[in-house]
Amino acid sequence: MEILNYFSGIFIMVGSLSIIVGLLGVYRMPDFFTRLHAASVIDTLGAMLILSGLIMHHGLSMISLKLFLILIFILITTPTAAHALAKSALHGNLRPLKGNDSL
Amino acid sequence: MFEIPTFIILFAMTMALFSAIIGRTVYDKILAVNIFGTVTVLFIALFGFLSDRPDFLDIALVYALINFISTVAILKFFEYGDISKSSTKKEESDI
Numbered sequence: 001m002e003i004l005n006y007f008s009g010i011f012i013m014v015g016s017l018s019i020i021v022g023l024l025g026v027y028r029m030p031d032f033f034t035r036l037h038a039a040s041v042i043d044t045l046g047a048m049l050i051l052s053g054l055i056m057h058h059g060l061s062m063i064s065l066k067l068f069l070i071l072i073f074i075l076i077t078t079p080t081a082a083h084a085l086a087k088s089a090l091h092g093n094l095r096p097l098k099g100n101d102s103l
Numbered sequence: 104m105f106e107i108p109t110f111i112i113l114f115a116m117t118m119a120l121f122s123a124i125i126g127r128t129v130y131d132k133i134l135a136v137n138i139f140g141t142v143t144v145l146f147i148a149l150f151g152f153l154s155d156r157p158d159f160l161d162i163a164l165v166y167a168l169i170n171f172i173s174t175v176a177i178l179k180f181f182e183y184g185d186i187s188k189s190s191t192k193k194e195e196s197d198i
Contacts, residue, residue, distance in 0.1 A: 009104055012149075016111040019142065023118050026138065032130055039134055042115075043141050050108070050145050054152060066160040067148060070167055074141065077171035081137055088178045089130045 008056035015049030022046060031097040032089055036082055043078035047071070105153040112146045133177055140170030 018041055025038025051071040055064045119142060123135035144163045151157035 012105070012108050015145075016108040019115050019145075020111060023115055023122075023138070026122055026135070027118075032128065032134075035131065036134060039138050042138055047141060047145060051148065054148060057152070058157075063157050063160060066164060070144065070148065070160065070164050073164065073167045073171075074144065077167065078137075078141060081171055081174045084175055084178050085130060085134060085137070088182045089128075091182055092130065094128065094130060 004056050008053040011049045011053030011056065015046045015053060018042070018049065019046040032094055033086060033096045036086055036089075040079070040082050043082065044075065047074045047078070105149055109146070109149050109153050112142055112149060115142050116146060129181060133174065133181075137170065137174050140166065140174075144170070 022038050022040075022042035022045075025041065026035050029035045029038055048071065051067050051074075055067050055071075058064050058067070116139060119135050119139040123132050123139065126132040126135055144167045147159050147163040147166065148157075151159045
């Protein structure tokens with residue numbers, strides 16, 4: 001059980017780090033679609049690592065079942081929301097930057 | 104053990120709200136609000152474990168669902184100008 005606690009600590013710290021990396025991308029990227037790409041790191045990697053770290057820390061119970069349900073919901077809904085956002089931005093005449101455009 | 108990730112996530116919530124304020128287009132603002140919702144779900148889960156009372160996970164579950172619904176509804180409103188109108192009906196009215 002001791003090694004599982006170490007692993008859960010590592011998972012939660014790496015998840016927090018990936019949230020910071022995603023926010024840095026949202027602030028620094030030049031284009032809306034690249035910003036959307038950076039934000040998807042928060043929604044998938046950060047949420048997955050933090051919630052699975054909490055599940056490992058707590059062990060099997062009703063609470064870890066609820067955490068698992070939150071994980072499943074987030075993994076289904078946030079890529080759908082990102083896809084809808086990209087489609088809506090394309091319909092709203094927001095074009096992605098090409099390679100030879102000036103930033 | 105949970106203190107540092109909770110503070111990092113609080114910082115992330117603040118920065119997501121700030122990004123929603125300074126966003127250039129409406130899509131940037133919607134993206135920032137979506138990030139804020141996801142990070143809030145993680146904050147609720149982590150804060151329950153920090154205070155040794157993880158009873159708030161139901162609220163996190165409901166918040167994850169409401170976040171998705173609100174994002175899709177706002178996007179549909181900005182894309183079609185109406186929440187209840189479907190895309191096929193719009194093409195029919197054009198004909």
